[in-house]
Amino acid sequence: MDRLPAKHRRRTAPRILAAAAVLATASCSTVTGGTAAGTSALETASTAASPVTAEISQFRDNYSKQIIEIQLTNTTGAALTVLSAELTSPLFIAGITWPARTGGIELPPGQTKSLPVPLPAADCSRPPTTGATAVPATVSLRLAAPTGTAATGTAAAGAATTATAADPYGVLTRNSQEMCVARAAAAVAAIRLEPELEVTADAQTAVVRLLITPRAAAGAADPGTLTIDRIEGTTLIAEDPAIPWPHSVSISAGGDSQEIRLSIRPARCDPHAVAEDKVGTLLPLRVTVAGREGLLKIDAGATLRGRIYDFVTTACGRQ
Template identity: 30%
Template sequence: MRGRAGFLRVSALVLLVALLTSCAPSRGADPPESPPPPVGPASSDEVDLVVEVYRTRFDPERGTMQIAVRNAGATPVTVVSASLDSPALTGPLARDDETTIPAGATRDLPVLLEGARCPTSTTAAPDARLEILLADGSTAVVDEPTVDRLGQWAGWLAATCEAAAVDAVVELTLRRAPERDVLDAGASSVIGLDLIVVGTETADDAVIIESIGGTVLLSVVDGNGLRGSSIPIDARVSPGERTVVPVNLTPARCDPHAIAEDKQGTRFPATVRLDSGAGPAITVIVAADDDVRSGLYDAVRRACGLPG
């Protein structure tokens, strides 16, 4: 009997615990997390941006200009698209890559430079149009004036229109001339290059090629073997005429990073006068194509004793 009574007491205790447990309030599922606060301005009135245009050392080779956007507000701003416009352009310069700019930060947004209207009516800095993502997911357009930080916008317009005037009457290209190479001679090494000048059939007057200059990678060498910032050419080219001007070069630097980090080393400035020399001096950039650039790099490596 005592065993049966003990069994009944234990069973009653288990039942009581089960009943109490079933009566306890259920904790249920965790409450849903609060949605994250909106990111971005509520309206365009909250946007405070400062916009500049400038070029890095990489931009000339890429043909680009940077739109530097500083977020002077207290809220992150996401730029969905950006463009530059000016009376000096045939159309806006646009980009569509989305970029988020934290409060107090600056981001560079590159645009491809094209469509200069020549002759230019103005060299004033362009206006920027920025499409901004708002906190509710919609977008707003913000128009901002820009500052030409280093005068490079005006410089690009002037250089582009001058180059267009030169291109209309003469074609300038580069060709490697390895038969004139004297490599493995250290500071006395010579790298051969030809400047090929072709006057267009439609030109009205002859063109004078006054000089050609060196670069950060390659110095030009005169007839006496002396290096300088530029050497005279004084080649007169009539409409339809073709002239080959030999140009000797020598490495301007031989550090290992000279070629690996080069951006401007195969872009040579040439001074040209139009109208049979009566026009103003115009400096244009004659850029090596891929094959010539590769050949020049190989020659610099050999002249400097660098590994290939």
């Protein structure tokens, strides 16, 4: 092989020495895992993949309260403390904020915890969203090392990170749709269940009364017509087949009040029907109003709820 001329060797040597110095400097500033010395995992959270994954859920006993759960999973090998959390979705007019407790909540490594959050008002100016339409949601978190562990830099103050919030059950879409349907329906009429329950002599069926009071007509601001397409049963009560429930009930603002008598029977008589009930006294009305179709859930209220529980217990006990 030909050797380099002497003048070329003299020019190349300084370049090799400079490159070696750069490599030596780089090797002294790195540690195992590629993180700069003195930098915690929390400090890189804002630039690296989020150390926490998020999913949206809702417990059945919170269906009528518009409270959902942000379920956070710690994907790291060390405990983290969540100091604050806010979910952002275009379906709602404001951020969905977790009312953090003092000191936050600790996420052990590899574990999931649920943060209950109340929903703000839905953005009903948006066109109705179909169940098949994916609506993006993002959760913003502030994390810190848990109490009793060393934390420096941004870890002590709380590192910010964001994660896409999966919504596999369409919780956000369902709640926003129901809130917008309820708002549009309330502009047409007030709908409630009377607290009295009329139980038949054989205690096998009973009658609940749905009272509909239309709003006064508001001149040019006509809220339109509300149609109760059908009334659905619940996990606790069902339609008495001998006296079918009405359907296609039309209601207009300024119209006459209506009382709909619904003959009910127990939907189930297993031992846990009443003991584990969460939504059995939320009467679902399938309605059409203001260009929207959806469920309008009418809460029985505490008095009627207790009477329905007693009715179901007695009726099932006599079968």
